[in-house]
Amino acid sequence: MSMVLFVCTGNTCRSPMAEALFMHRKGDLDWEAxxxxxxxxxxxxxxxxxIEALRELEVDLSGHRSQPLTADLVEQASLIATMTEGHRNHILHCFPEVENRVFLINAFGTSKVAADISDPFGGSLSTYKRIRDEIDRALSDLILFLRAQNNRQR
Structure with a gap:
């Protein structure tokens, strides 16, 4: 089974929201996150x-526990989606061999917006909701991209 790895800085805000939203929204797509x-x-x-921002969408993030990026996780990932260009550069510096699998989360839409998802850490609930919605929009494009990839491989 294929796995997408979402990467941010501390693994307590953006990437856990992306992981949980992806699993909630992926439908019958045969990918894990x-x-x-x-x-x-x-x-x-x-x-x-x-946790609160996702609860509003009936997605439970309360059991999440952060983990650092490791060589094992990078190796297992079929695709790595980063929240910022800085995260992407960090991964490429540490693991240059995975360049063809590391993308900015916003790189999958038709607009190909090369925009970072800013860090809401320490911000208000409304800031987290805005970031959640940015991630959710990016995930819609990512899921469409993965479905198209799956269809091409058949």
Whole structure:
């Protein structure tokens, strides 16, 4: 089974929201998701506002525990979606061999917006909801991209 790895900084806000929303929205797409942070401490819960922002969409993030980005996770990932160009550059610096699998999360839409998803850490619930919605829009494009890839391989 294929796996998409969502990467941010601390793995308590953006990438856990992306992972949970992807799993909630993917339907019958035969992909799994994980998330990690380039500077994450292991075992931290998702931020309170990330949990609240997803609860509004009936997605439960309360069981999330952060994990740092590791060589094993990078190796397992069929596709790595980063929240910022800085995260992408960090991965390419550490793992140059995966260049063909690392993309900015916003790179899959028809607009090909090369925009970073800003870090809501420490922000208000409304900031987290805005970031959640940005991630959700990007995921719609990512899921369409993955479905198209699957159809081409058949």
């Amino acid at each position: 994980q998330s990690a942070g380039v500077y994450a401490a292991p075992g931290a819960p998702a931020s309170r506002n990330a």
